[in-house]
Amino acid sequence: MPPSQPIKAARGVRDVMPTERAVWEIAETAAREVARAYGYQEIQTPQIELAALIERGVGQDTDAGGKELYRLVKRGSEELVLRPEATAGVVRAYFQHGLNQGPQPARLFTMGAMFRYNAPQLGRYRQFHQLDVEAIGDASPAYDVECIEIALRWMGALGLRGLRLELNSIGDRKCRPAYIDKLVAYYRPLKDKLHPDCQRRLETNPLRLLDCKEEQCAPFKAGAPRITDNLCEECAAAFAAVKAMLDAAGFEYVLNPYLVRGLDYYTRTVFEILHEALGGAQNSLGGGGRYDGLAAEIGYGDTPAVGFAAGFERVVMMMAEEGEEVIPPPAALVLVVPDGPLFKEAAEVGRLARTTVPTAVDYSSRSLKAKMRAANRLGPRWVAILNADEAERRVVQLKEMAGGGQREVGWDELPALLEAELTG
Numbered sequence: 001m002p003p004s005q006p007i008k009a010a011r012g013v014r015d016v017m018p019t020e021r022a023v024w025e026i027a028e029t030a031a032r033e034v035a036r037a038y039g040y041q042e043i044q045t046p047q048i049e050l051a052a053l054i055e056r057g058v059g060q061d062t063d064a065g066g067k068e069l070y071r072l073v074k075r076g077s078e079e080l081v082l083r084p085e086a087t088a089g090v091v092r093a094y095f096q097h098g099l100n101q102g103p104q105p106a107r108l109f110t111m112g113a114m115f116r117y118n119a120p121q122l123g124r125y126r127q128f129h130q131l132d133v134e135a136i137g138d139a140s141p142a143y144d145v146e147c148i149e150i151a152l153r154w155m156g157a158l159g160l161r162g163l164r165l166e167l168n169s170i171g172d173r174k175c176r177p178a179y180i181d182k183l184v185a186y187y188r189p190l191k192d193k194l195h196p197d198c199q200r201r202l203e204t205n206p207l208r209l210l211d212c213k214e215e216q217c218a219p220f221k222a223g224a225p226r227i228t229d230n231l232c233e234e235c236a237a238a239f240a241a242v243k244a245m246l247d248a249a250g251f252e253y254v255l256n257p258y259l260v261r262g263l264d265y266y267t268r269t270v271f272e273i274l275h276e277a278l279g280g281a282q283n284s285l286g287g288g289g290r291y292d293g294l295a296a297e298i299g300y301g302d303t304p305a306v307g308f309a310a311g312f313e314r315v316v317m318m319m320a321e322e323g324e325e326v327i328p329p330p331a332a333l334v335l336v337v338p339d340g341p342l343f344k345e346a347a348e349v350g351r352l353a354r355t356t357v358p359t360a361v362d363y364s365s366r367s368l369k370a371k372m373r374a375a376n377r378l379g380p381r382w383v384a385i386l387n388a389d390e391a392e393r394r395v396v397q398l399k400e401m402a403g404g405g406q407r408e409v410g411w412d413e414l415p416a417l418l419e420a421e422l423t424g
């Protein structure tokens, strides 16, 4: 039985239609170019991972690893989830395939779909796409700066302006526990005044109290102890090194003591790149930081690492607003238009022309007039028209759509002629 309503896309996901896809392609190409320019290699990990990897690597207390996690219906003994972010999978692959035995750090990047069951809103989707860049296996803060630089270079290459880099350090397992105690001691007497999520965070994930966006909790932030005043010697030195390198390179940044990560495994540097034109809580284009604690969390040895993730949806949205205008090329530059059912012959013309220029063939049963109207909408640069007589003589009428000029061209001359026209 047919459905009573036409079936549409699921809630919170979106189609990238061809015109917009051309913009995505520019963003992807630039991401590859910039990452490779810094010596990063592309890796592709599955969108499905074992639940344990994400629960332990992302943290069940976080939205991404908890209530927003897409769990697959269990088949067999494995519990599987859709990845909410790429880092845990990339780190898993780094160990599983022995990159930890190679030169360090392993410089890796990946692009792809991530999934979170969250409330859909402008610029936020349940399936979203990220560029993810990771330097795994070295603790030097210079790699923190390298990641920041790649992120900024990529967004800059896409024509984005008005970017703001925010920076913080959240310490490590040596200094953070004592800081968290101070933070909890500060917030404990205020518990009843906090919004319900924050009351819970006070028990489960107190650091997240700092990045609460609720007005109800805002008045208490300014008085809260700052982690950057509570760093151990090593963390303080690393933070100073990051700032000195950014200063030397001329990158402006804003210190934000309330910038923490929702994910548990982050240590030391955290950063975020915000776009001033994007409003409210949805103004982040991407962010990242050091996550020296992740590898041990998922069952491998202690391994320092740093990385960032940036969202394609928002980057592409900002490109459309302030980047250069992107006019996608027509799908085909040549359209072969047979007058009548000359499928074999039209296919052969298409095959020849396609050796030099993207070429589509109109196989429809429409009249020649209707086919020419369709050609006008498709917008190829040329149409190659042929009737039975021309097919017999192995020629086409090549018509330039814009200029209107038309001439007879032999099939075998077509590839070279098109190529010369295109490059000339």
Ligand SMILES: [Zn+2]
Residues within 6 Å of the ligand: 194, 195, 197, 198, 212, 213, 214, 216, 217
């Ligand atoms: Zn709150």
Ligand SMILES: [Zn+2]
Residues within 6 Å of the ligand: 171, 172, 173, 174, 175, 176, 231, 232, 233, 234, 235, 236
């Ligand atoms: Zn420390």
